[in-house]
Amino acid sequence: MTESEDSGPSGYAAARLRLLQQEARSGPPRRAALARLTDAWLDGLFTTAAERAGVRGAALVAVGGYGRGELSPRSDLDLLLLHDGTADAAAVAALADGIWYPVWDLGLALDHSVRTPGEARRTAGEDLKVQLGLLDARPVAGDLGLVAGLRTTVLADWRNQAPKRLPALDELCRERAERMGELQFLLEPDLKEARGGLRDATALRAVAASWVADAPREGLAEARRTLLDARDALHLTTGRATDRLALQEQDQVAGALGLLDADALLRQVYEAARTVSYATDVTWREVNRVLRARSARPRLRTILGGAKAAPERTPLAEGVVEADGEVVLARTARPERDPVLTLRAAAAAAEAGLPLSRHLVRHLGTAAQPLPVPWPSRAREELVTLLGAGGATVAVWEALEAEGIITRLLPDWERVHCRPQRNPVHTWTVDRHLVETAVRASHLTRRVGRPDLLLIAALLHDIGKGWPGDHSVAGEVIARDMAVRIGFDKQDVAVVATLVRHHLLLIDTATRRDLDDPATVRSVATAVGSASTLELLHALTEADALATGPAAWSSWRASLVADLVKRVAALLAGEEPPAPEPLAPDAEQERLAVEALRTGEPVLSLRTRPEPASEDGGPEPVGVELLIALPDRPGVLPAAAGVLALHRLTVRAADLRSVELPTELGETAGLLVLSWRVAAEYGSLPQAARLRADLVRALDGSLDIRARLAEREAAYPRRRGVKAPPPRVTVAAAGSRLATVIEVRAQDAPGLLHRIGHALEQSAVRVRSAHVSTLGANAVDAFYVTDPDGEPLAPEQAAQVAREVERELG
Known part of the structure; x- marks a missing residue:
């Protein structure tokens, strides 16, 4: 503030507001100016309060961020009122009140204390955070010598107590x-x-x-x-x-x-x-x-006897040694003559589980000779060794990235460097996800015949995310170029490109398509092309999902992918998939169907279905199977889905099938058997009797599911200012020869499956099966539908159904 300005609270507040509104003045200059402005105001408060209280031998000290002169617009004021102890307690308290209350009156956050130098020193010795704050102590007003003495003492204590x-x-x-x-x-x-x-x-x-x-x-x-x-x-x-x-x-x-x-x-x-x-x-x-x-x-x-001991140097690789717990260059190493040395040092460090010396990384970043293109086989082998080292790869890779070495080795890496991923399912940025996928893949190399291709594909599978459009399509082109650069031959380059192009194929197909449909298996076999590529793609799918985050992989998903791979492998080996036949219900489903036929009412049961063994070898139940059998009638899918939503059950998969059972009159009656894989959002599962009672009410119209779900949706927490992308409903034209596949991608929400089912019912189509997949906040569901006669829909009708579903969700 200038001398002509009011030094009181109102003058400071006005000057502060003007400073913060100056768009041209930002960054360090504004933070420093705000600190100076605040210093001047507090100096005035201190001087006035000290005169009124009659206190000498005192100082106002800025600590923490304010002490460093880095005052952000809403930062706390970290202040220490330091006094020499000669004034009585009442006078010191009056001095403090004369400073603290004007600060509070302006609504500024204040972190304050009142101490003598001895008290400040003792408190710092007991509280590490206090000591750290005092390291940045800076005088604002009062006795400068008092502050200088405290700073000298605190710094001396900090250095003496460093161990x-x-x-x-x-x-x-x-x-x-x-x-x-x-x-x-x-x-x-x-x-x-x-x-x-x-x-x-x-x-x-x-x-x-x-x-x-x-x-x-x-x-x-x-x-x-x-x-x-x-x-x-x-x-x-x-x-x-x-x-x-x-x-x-x-x-x-x-x-x-x-x-x-x-x-x-x-x-x-x-x-x-x-x-x-x-x-x-x-x-x-x-x-x-x-x-x-x-x-x-x-x-x-x-x-x-007083001699200085040199650190022991242990050879790790040609030109690379370990010294004092770090990887350093051997005295005879010549990076300017050895273009493979960078990768050899990195691979040796990762295999030994040791960090790269910062001096080594900096030296390699400036002095190392560039690799020729394509790389020599030794360089390619060292890269594969680095990627196959497991968890130790991450720290070594990040050290190379810190000096820009990775982007010099692989120029396309710059596009994914530090690139955020907006899908909350992903734990990592794009570049770190790629390295994490390679780490996961390193544990799966015993399962494949070409571990080198698996590791390279893992490193490159999302490389297209730095470009517009479908990242798999863009990634195929980039991966092909990078594989050539790394030195793979034409055949291996084609395999890497195929793996990158189709790295989502297995998980998407397994969770969103009917595996009993021969068209599903044939489409995957055509895309993959060979059993060896299928083997690699299976391992890459698992590594990618594990590196994505906990929501992307489970024993249930693993079993679906394994089932798909088994079917595709059989087809690639020359075995034709069997023609689809109506599946007979298992014993429990048949029991429920007979009971539903006898009573003419819905019958439900809940049963736990343990999943295949998890990574630690034990069974991993990831949900419960809910079976529903009832006479075939319109409105079953939306009613059942709505009841599950009301009871806060998450649907992970759904299968609907018609069953023909003989009646006592020698005729056949059509029954509908629904198999849902569900999990409780929280708490325990509801009783089957309660679900059945609500389903009966929903079917007879006495339970207004849409109204109840609308109330739930109105209370559903939404992030202010965050708009979900609009739903997208498409027809997978070649998805099946037996039915029409309607795929729905939308923001997951209570009752979503009910609304989809309602739209399909309104469109007068029959749902043959449903495949539900939820990742984070996104639902991707596929519905196999037919016309009332059991035939696939005509293209115009399918497009109309897709529009109706999209309109319902919109």
């Missing part, structure tokens, strides 16, 4: 990372608390202040600035002191920062978080190395 304090800080950071997740992979990251965020950047400053180790400087200041700028824009956009970058605010924050959209924002934030995370890993590794060396030094001096 004890730094491991505690490391543990604090690890616990926070476990609790908050990794910023570089979160769809709604906390810019401050998540790993790779502002807290970690502050921790690196504290490590540097200890004089034990220093963080890599390259890009770190720019990364902190990026995160701080994003937080500033978030504060101004929301008007709240929040650090969580919620989905509904990302587009506005991106606009405030001059970025194209939310994806551009997240990619920039992820890049910054990776820089901080990598610096964190390197720094703590160095801290632990130095502390180990310090603790071992007295013992070594005793043993060696």
